[in-house]
Amino acid sequence: MRFELTDEQVDLRDAVRGLLEDRCPPDAVRAAWDGDGRVRAAWDALVEMGVLGALVPESAGGLGMTDEDVVPLLVECGRVALPDPVAASGYASAVALGALLDDLTGGGLAADWSGRIASGAVLLPVVDAGAPLAGATTADGFLWCVADEVVLATPEDVDLQPQRSVDGARQPATVVRRSGEVVATGDLARRVGSAAAERLAVGAAAELVGLGERMLEMTVAYVGERQQFGVPVGSFQAVKHQLADAAIAVAFAMPLVWLAAHSLAHSDPDAGRHVAAAKLRASTAARHAAAVSLQCHGAIGYTVEYDLHLFMKRAWALSYEHGDPDACRSRLRAELGLAGNSR
Amino acid sequence: MDLRWSDTELAFREECRTWLNANVPSPPLASGDTRSGFAAHLEWERALHDARWAVVSWPEAYGGRDASLWEWLIFEEEYYRAGAPQRVTQNGIFLLAPSIFEFGTVEQQDHYLPRMSSATDLWCQGWSEPNAGSDLAAVTSRAVRDDADGGWRLTGQKTWTTRGAFCTHLFGLFRTDAEAVRHRGLTYFLVPLDAEGVTVRGFGRLDGDEGFAEVFCDDVFVPDNPFGAPADAAAAAMARGGILGEVHQGWSVAMATATSERGLTLRSPGRFQATAARLLDLARERDGEGRLGEALADRVVDAWVDAEAYALYTLGDVTGIVEGRSPGARSSFNKIFWSELDVRLHEAALDLLGSDAELDGPWMKGYEFALSGPIYAGTNEIQRNIVAERVLGLPRK
Numbered sequence: 166m167r168f169e170l171t172d173e174q175v176d177l178r179d180a181v182r183g184l185l186e187d188r189c190p191p192d193a194v195r196a197a198w199d200g201d202g203r204v205r206a207a208w209d210a211l212v213e214m215g216v217l218g219a220l221v222p223e224s225a226g227g228l229g230m231t232d233e234d235v236v237p238l239l240v241e242c243g244r245v246a247l248p249d250p251v252a253a254s255g256y257a258s259a260v261a262l263g264a265l266l267d268d269l270t271g272g273g274l275a276a277d278w279s280g281r282i283a284s285g286a287v288l289l290p291v292v293d294a295g296a297p298l299a300g301a302t303t304a305d306g307f308l309w310c311v312a313d314e315v316v317l318a319t320p321e322d323v324d325l326q327p328q329r330s331v332d333g334a335r336q337p338a339t340v341v342r343r344s345g346e347v348v349a350t351g352d353l354a355r356r357v358g359s360a361a362a363e364r365l366a367v368g369a370a371a372e373l374v375g376l377g378e379r380m381l382e383m384t385v386a387y388v389g390e391r392q393q394f395g396v397p398v399g400s401f402q403a404v405k406h407q408l409a410d411a412a413i414a415v416a417f418a419m420p421l422v423w424l425a426a427h428s429l430a431h432s433d434p435d436a437g438r439h440v441a442a443a444k445l446r447a448s449t450a451a452r453h454a455a456a457v458s459l460q461c462h463g464a465i466g467y468t469v470e471y472d473l474h475l476f477m478k479r480a481w482a483l484s485y486e487h488g489d490p491d492a493c494r495s496r497l498r499a500e501l502g503l504a505g506n507s508r
Numbered sequence: 509m510d511l512r513w514s515d516t517e518l519a520f521r522e523e524c525r526t527w528l529n530a531n532v533p534s535p536p537l538a539s540g541d542t543r544s545g546f547a548a549h550l551e552w553e554r555a556l557h558d559a560r561w562a563v564v565s566w567p568e569a570y571g572g573r574d575a576s577l578w579e580w581l582i583f584e585e586e587y588y589r590a591g592a593p594q595r596v597t598q599n600g601i602f603l604l605a606p607s608i609f610e611f612g613t614v615e616q617q618d619h620y621l622p623r624m625s626s627a628t629d630l631w632c633q634g635w636s637e638p639n640a641g642s643d644l645a646a647v648t649s650r651a652v653r654d655d656a657d658g659g660w661r662l663t664g665q666k667t668w669t670t671r672g673a674f675c676t677h678l679f680g681l682f683r684t685d686a687e688a689v690r691h692r693g694l695t696y697f698l699v700p701l702d703a704e705g706v707t708v709r710g711f712g713r714l715d716g717d718e719g720f721a722e723v724f725c726d727d728v729f730v731p732d733n734p735f736g737a738p739a740d741a742a743a744a745a746m747a748r749g750g751i752l753g754e755v756h757q758g759w760s761v762a763m764a765t766a767t768s769e770r771g772l773t774l775r776s777p778g779r780f781q782a783t784a785a786r787l788l789d790l791a792r793e794r795d796g797e798g799r800l801g802e803a804l805a806d807r808v809v810d811a812w813v814d815a816e817a818y819a820l821y822t823l824g825d826v827t828g829i830v831e832g833r834s835p836g837a838r839s840s841f842n843k844i845f846w847s848e849l850d851v852r853l854h855e856a857a858l859d860l861l862g863s864d865a866e867l868d869g870p871w872m873k874g875y876e877f878a879l880s881g882p883i884y885a886g887t888n889e890i891q892r893n894i895v896a897e898r899v900l901g902l903p904r905k
Contacts, residue, residue, distance in 0.1 A: 168823035400903045405896030420820035505805025
């Protein structure tokens, strides 16, 4: 029994943290709002480090790592509010394609796409055809997992209707698919779709935990400096206790995210409930941290000139994406055998 | 991450489960916080000791099994899953013993620990006073040097002492240096409650059981620790009490105890997982009768998730401890989380029971007990200060 990252995982995480702090400072996220929603300096460095191909099998040009190796890196992406689709492409699509590699029909195309993901091409999974898809306008392809069918679609195969998000770096669009190449149907398609959906949920959960940690660090630093009534506002118990509660919420969400990653990596039969629990608590904890951070900052937090909003708005968006709290609870009710339908 | 148990640990779990299944009393014992219930619980404690389950993580010489911290977690999980009785010896075993292991002399360890594990000596905690609760450093009970008799004379009042009316010994903080301020000048004393000058008065807690006591000390004599004395003379002296750690250093001895109280030793995750499992059973029963609405179902789901989160968090804690990293002030995270989780678990159960909630039963009893969690072992307000100042690094003033 050992519930902790390995030394290698810690080293990799620390390397990614250093890289992202350098390549994705808040100004870069701000620039992504005005640009195409990408921070290429960070993305290119992650590609070079092998992070995007971490889950791609070695035979397809990747590093052949597991969920447990990559999820801590997604926490780091959340900490800097990196808008780029590391979780969607390098995690969810990479793993989902893995289920296709040995298939006679889709294997060739899956191997091709796996290699391209490792080299930095963006393949976005679509598991909910109606939902706005972040980063759709800069995607190189779509892994369409809808209605027991898996279709690989190029940007030419789809119509995009860009939407405005509260988080200007996300730049989502609704996607209507007109054509594409069917690579799986039936059971195999369901397996691919489920692999993608579970990773999208856990990826968002990991980013949410990172966002929660970062917002609290910003707030602790701010209330330690900000003086009112002749003392730092962080010396008031009313401020301390709010921050303590939010820190506890984030700290107890993290192990649920790790368990979900572990269960997915080991195909644990309880993985579904672990994923739902992780996404539920990561969402509620990050929203809690966002609310407390705003309140403890006071008016300066309520501006777009100060950086907090970049993180807070990402947390809002991700808390609803790939399993909002209500959907997670609904799934857990079913997992735990509670209908809960009396009135 | 490796979430597998070893073959040895699996065998240990099996051994725990088999013994508990065969020995856990049914129907459950009356509350251990009543005079008659306490006696029944003492029999249970002695049965645990005879089968060497009382203190699994202690050395064999003191009645334990030299079990690892992981095995201790397994034991706790099985213990609560089996619905075994509350541990009326817990304040000695979980709060005093860690300090004896850390600060006690070998003679003190050899004398006190076997008597504790066999439930021969029953310890209660003498920290709180009428005017020193959360502000523990404000204790005014004092110990005055008696050079003529070679010891100390204790005077003062302790209160809210759990099971004080049924215990045989008290460990507590007394002021030995009247000039020193606050936490300086306190000493950690071990006091037999049958010593001359001690008066104990039990009184009812929230649930009406006589689980609290006031302990009055009026010129109670406690001898010096007998270094180098012949064994029988040393034992005779220790039977009359003593000092744990150095004179005037009681605060640091007490704080070592506080860390274990707030952390996972007193409240292992098995306890809350077992409560969550019972809550889930109750919810399924209501659901089967078509009487479970979505809002209440969701509260059950949330409480269940939090019990899982606590269990996982403690796996991380234990990993850290086993590898030599102390949780330190982060133990306050645990105390806030489990105590408020326990309240939520019981509140959800009472809401499921509806109009039956007020009736005498395990959930209302458990609820009343759960409500003490955010108060004892340092109120959660104090814990939040500790988290804010010592974990997050916010300014004290």
